[in-house]
Amino acid sequence: MSRRRGVMSDQFKEELAKELGFYDTVKQEGWGGIKSRDAGNMVKRAIELAEERLKS
Numbered sequence: 188m189s190r191r192r193g194v195m196s197d198q199f200k201e202e203l204a205k206e207l208g209f210y211d212t213v214k215q216e217g218w219g220g221i222k223s224r225d226a227g228n229m230v231k232r233a234i235e236l237a238e239e240r241l242k243s
Contacts, residue, residue, distance in 0.1 A: 203229045209221055209225045
């Protein structure tokens with residue numbers, strides 16, 4: 188089974204997890220320990236930030 192290459196850097200994902208309040212879970216359990224809702228919120232926030240940067 189091949190692994191997909193992530194689009195977001197680990198640093199960016201960690202920043203988003205801190206902002207959204209689930210970084211402790213990531214530290215303790217890894218990315219597999221977060222809820223689907225948290226992962227979705229992280230992607231949503233990344234899209235919002237990208238759209239903001241495009242407007243500038």
